[in-house]
Amino acid sequence: MRAWRWFGRGRLPRSEGPWAWLAAGSVALSLLMLGGLLLLIAGRGLGHFWPAAVVQVEMEDGRVVAGRAVRELPLERGKGRERLYFTGNRDLDGQVWHWLPVDDIAAIERPAELVVLERRRHGEFIGRLIAVGDREAVRDAAPQQAAWTRLQARLAALDQLRAERERLRREGLRPLIRQLDADPDDSGARRALAEANARIYDLQQAMRGEVALLESADGRRLHQPLDEVLRAWRPNAMSPAHKLAAWGGGVWRFLAEGPRDGNSAGGVWPAIFGTVLMVLLMSLLVTPFGVLAAVYLNEVAHQGRWTNLVRIAVRNLAGVPSIVYGVFGLGVFVYGIGGSLDEWFFSDTLPSPTFGTGGLLWASLTLALLTLPVVIVATEEGLARIPVEQREGALALGATRFETLSRVVLPMAVPAMLTGVILAVARAAGEVAPLLLVGVAKLAPQVPVDGEFPFLHLERKFMHLGYHIYDTAFHGSDVQAAMPLVFATALLLVLVVLVLNLTAIFLRHHFRARHGVQPRP
Amino acid sequence: MTLPSRPLPSSGSIIDFPAEASCFQIEGLGLAYGGKRALRGISLRVPRHRVTAFIGPSGCGKSTLLRALNRLHDLNEEASHEGRILLEGEDIHAPEVAVDELRRRVGMVFQVPNPFPMSIYENVAFGLRLQGGLTRRRMDDIVEWALNAAALWDEVKDRLRASAWSLSGGQQQRLVIARSLAVRPEVLLLDEPASALDPISTLKIEELIRSLKSQLTLVLVTHNMQQAARVSDYTAFLQDGELVEYAPTDTLFTNPSLRRTENYITGRMA
Numbered sequence: 001m002r003a004w005r006w007f008g009r010g011r012l013p014r015s016e017g018p019w020a021w022l023a024a025g026s027v028a029l030s031l032l033m034l035g036g037l038l039l040l041i042a043g044r045g046l047g048h049f050w051p052a053a054v055v056q057v058e059m060e061d062g063r064v065v066a067g068r069a070v071r072e073l074p075l076e077r078g079k080g081r082e083r084l085y086f087t088g089n090r091d092l093d094g095q096v097w098h099w100l101p102v103d104d105i106a107a108i109e110r111p112a113e114l115v116v117l118e119r120r121r122h123g124e125f126i127g128r129l130i131a132v133g134d135r136e137a138v139r140d141a142a143p144q145q146a147a148w149t150r151l152q153a154r155l156a157a158l159d160q161l162r163a164e165r166e167r168l169r170r171e172g173l174r175p176l177i178r179q180l181d182a183d184p185d186d187s188g189a190r191r192a193l194a195e196a197n198a199r200i201y202d203l204q205q206a207m208r209g210e211v212a213l214l215e216s217a218d219g220r221r222l223h224q225p226l227d228e229v230l231r232a233w234r235p236n237a238m239s240p241a242h243k244l245a246a247w248g249g250g251v252w253r254f255l256a257e258g259p260r261d262g263n264s265a266g267g268v269w270p271a272i273f274g275t276v277l278m279v280l281l282m283s284l285l286v287t288p289f290g291v292l293a294a295v296y297l298n299e300v301a302h303q304g305r306w307t308n309l310v311r312i313a314v315r316n317l318a319g320v321p322s323i324v325y326g327v328f329g330l331g332v333f334v335y336g337i338g339g340s341l342d343e344w345f346f347s348d349t350l351p352s353p354t355f356g357t358g359g360l361l362w363a364s365l366t367l368a369l370l371t372l373p374v375v376i377v378a379t380e381e382g383l384a385r386i387p388v389e390q391r392e393g394a395l396a397l398g399a400t401r402f403e404t405l406s407r408v409v410l411p412m413a414v415p416a417m418l419t420g421v422i423l424a425v426a427r428a429a430g431e432v433a434p435l436l437l438v439g440v441a442k443l444a445p446q447v448p449v450d451g452e453f454p455f456l457h458l459e460r461k462f463m464h465l466g467y468h469i470y471d472t473a474f475h476g477s478d479v480q481a482a483m484p485l486v487f488a489t490a491l492l493l494v495l496v497v498l499v500l501n502l503t504a505i506f507l508r509h510h511f512r513a514r515h516g517v518q519p520r521p
Numbered sequence: 522m523t524l525p526s527r528p529l530p531s532s533g534s535i536i537d538f539p540a541e542a543s544c545f546q547i548e549g550l551g552l553a554y555g556g557k558r559a560l561r562g563i564s565l566r567v568p569r570h571r572v573t574a575f576i577g578p579s580g581c582g583k584s585t586l587l588r589a590l591n592r593l594h595d596l597n598e599e600a601s602h603e604g605r606i607l608l609e610g611e612d613i614h615a616p617e618v619a620v621d622e623l624r625r626r627v628g629m630v631f632q633v634p635n636p637f638p639m640s641i642y643e644n645v646a647f648g649l650r651l652q653g654g655l656t657r658r659r660m661d662d663i664v665e666w667a668l669n670a671a672a673l674w675d676e677v678k679d680r681l682r683a684s685a686w687s688l689s690g691g692q693q694q695r696l697v698i699a700r701s702l703a704v705r706p707e708v709l710l711l712d713e714p715a716s717a718l719d720p721i722s723t724l725k726i727e728e729l730i731r732s733l734k735s736q737l738t739l740v741l742v743t744h745n746m747q748q749a750a751r752v753s754d755y756t757a758f759l760q761d762g763e764l765v766e767y768a769p770t771d772t773l774f775t776n777p778s779l780r781r782t783e784n785y786i787t788g789r790m791a
């Protein structure tokens with residue numbers, strides 16, 4: 001009875017009960033599924049960055065393994081269960097996973113001194129740190145704690161060296177190279193360039209040389225060059241606050257850094273950037289065209305059979321599968337227009353194409369085309385809803401048709417246009433298939449915006465969250481290990497779409513609220 | 522848009538009031554929407570600086586006639602007309618007449634208040650901005666004058682920047698009148714301006730109409746016989762797209778010359 005009140009506010013007559021329950025039930029089910037989906041994605045994605053405890057597992061047969069438990073499955077014919085451990089150390093074992101029969105486990109410990117190293121190559125290392133020092137001189141006599149402190153200090157120092165090297169490249173090298181491009185005989189610049197190169201070389205030398213002496217749980221040793229170590233932590237020795245900070249750092253790096261290891265590790269910043277930029281460009285392209293088309297159809301064109309035919313055609317375009325737009329974009333934009341542009345303006349770089357290959361501009365244009373019907377339909381409906389009295393009111397004051405349109409009708413239709421843009425953004429941000437043909441890249445180290453003229457590089461390929469998900473999930477060397485990243489990226493894609501939509505909704509609200517009350521009927 | 526010219530329909534003797542200078546002179550006006558005739562052989566003179574009312578049963582063509590006076594039918598591709606309408610002696614359909622200029626001279630107020638979604642000030646300034654070339658001060662002055670002329674100034678002078686949609690229905694209708702007055706029209710057409718309003722607002726609008734006739738010519742369409750009797754100087758009775766009787770209001774209501782008119786004003790309609 002309470003639930004009944006709550007759903008129906010007690011206003012529904014009793015006979016409508018079953019229908020109300022059915023409707024409320026299906027709403028609840030949809031919400032539940034949606035919530036469940038988001039929870040799953042969020043849990044699997046965000047959990048990845050938590051510095052989970054690592055355990056050392058001793059087997060009955062004497063084997064020792066260190067790693068994180070991932071999941072458990074029953075063995076065939078009731079022979080107990082089997083547990084999957086992520087053990088890292090691809091360079092030592094040739095694999096990063098171990099299935100261990102649960103019944104054969106003799107002991108599980110959580111030694112505080114177990115370290116996890118995130119490395120530029122070979123993925124994570126899990127094991128013990130013996131010592132840190134020069135490759136030739138490193139001995140295993142160093143006490144554990146001292147070695148750990150030393151490692152931390154060295155890693156921090158390396159970070160600084162890297163930053164310094166980046167700064168040198170950016171501020172020292174690039175301007176000089178540009179100067180030399182303009183005037184190859186500038187001997188002063190040539191000398192300065194040589195000096196800068198020498199300093200960078202020195203820096204790189206300073207970063208090399210030191211190694212960490214590591215030992216896996218079963219006693220095999222290895223020399224790990226420190227400049228390949230990105231981060232190190234001892235999850236079993238960390239306080240919860242410490243872990244939280246590490247988790248925050250992990251999430252931040254995921255958002256702010258570029259991908260590594262063939263997209264199986266690292267962050268997704270270029271993909272976020274590419275997605276948002278592409279969607280914004282798409283909105284900029286689709287809005288004026290869509291609005292103009294709607295204005296033409298609704299305000300200018302003679303309302304006859306032809307206009308209706310065009311209208312029906314436009315509405316049906318919204319149902320064309322997106323890959324077809326991709327094919328169209330490839331044929332018309334990339335090969336057709338792009339090819340011609342290359343011949344006319346970039347013939348010096350041919351046969352390597354500039355615009356004659358997929359890129360940001362063509363992808364945005366293709367998606368703009370894809371979403372055009374949505375914007376046209378929404379705008380047209382908005383225009384049609386504007387009362388004829390408003391138009392006649394303006395005309396009766398001596399406004400021309402154009403003035404009526406631009407000063408009264410269009411401003412009133414802005415919320416409808418924004419509704420169209422919202423729908424377009426929602427559709428475009430999640431669209432991947434057409435992008436495969438017109439410009440998305442597995443890896444685009446340079447984002448399409450930088451400090452170099454003309455700052456926005458429309459011809460460049462770009463990364464996209466949707467494609468990144470697909471690529472990480474199916475094209476990595478270790479799909480299992482990449483799964484958490486897939487979930488994290490999926491969560492991010494949902495969030496990006498949400499933020500883009502909220503922006504447009506906020507704008508629409510702003511335009512609506514400006515005039516407070518709606519006109520009386 | 523114009524039908525091929527035919528001989529004027531028979532009813533075409535122009536009903537005349539010799540004492541009055543005419544503002545509009547309508548000669549044999551017919552109008553059809555597609556194949557459907559809405560007006561037939563209307564000939565009448567609208568006297569300058571007077572209130573002329575059009576009355577008649579629903580669908581008889583009052584609005585159609587009124588809208589013909591500032592060529593609002595131009596937008597309707599279906600509508601076609603015959604006959605002539607002269608404003609101060611000039612044919613309003615003559616090729617050299619700019620329709621936007623005509624509509625500035627002949628303002629119109631509709632049944633449903635239609636303020637634009639802008640501030641009160643901007644609504645009144647709308648027509649002025651279309652013409653351009655006004656200083657800020659001059660614009661302020663005209664807006665104030667127009668709001669005063671529409672008896673709205675005192676109610677809105679402290680909230681000129683507020684949205685026009687926040688006004689009451691009656692206030693909105695007076696705002697729309699102020700908006701029309703601001704461009705200094707010679708004629709103001711009012712199509713049932715008070716039918717959506719409460720009695721008090723209606724009275725205010727009626728007062729306003731009476732006070733405005735010293736400055737311009739008013740043409741009023743109304744369903745309300747008392748209203749026509751209260752505010753108008755001349756009344757035209759239309760039926761089935763034809764002008765049945767046109768006379769000074771007193772005469773038409775007290776002493777109609779035709780049985781059809783009498784039946785209508787006494788409420789004995791078939």
Ligand SMILES: Nc1ncnc2c1ncn2[C@@H]1O[C@H](COP(=O)(O)OP(=O)(O)OP(=O)(O)O)[C@@H](O)[C@H]1O
Nearest residue numbers: 554557559578579580581582583584585586597599
């Ligand atoms: N846009 C239009 N298209 C087709 N026919 C129309 C159009 N507007 C009006 N009509 C027809 O023209 C005739 C006259 O209509 P009009 O609106 O002038 O009547 P009215 O006297 O103003 O009626 P009411 O008192 O109900 O407002 C009616 O039969 C109506 O159906």
Ligand SMILES: [Mg+2]
Nearest residue numbers: 583584585712
């Ligand atoms: Mg009417």
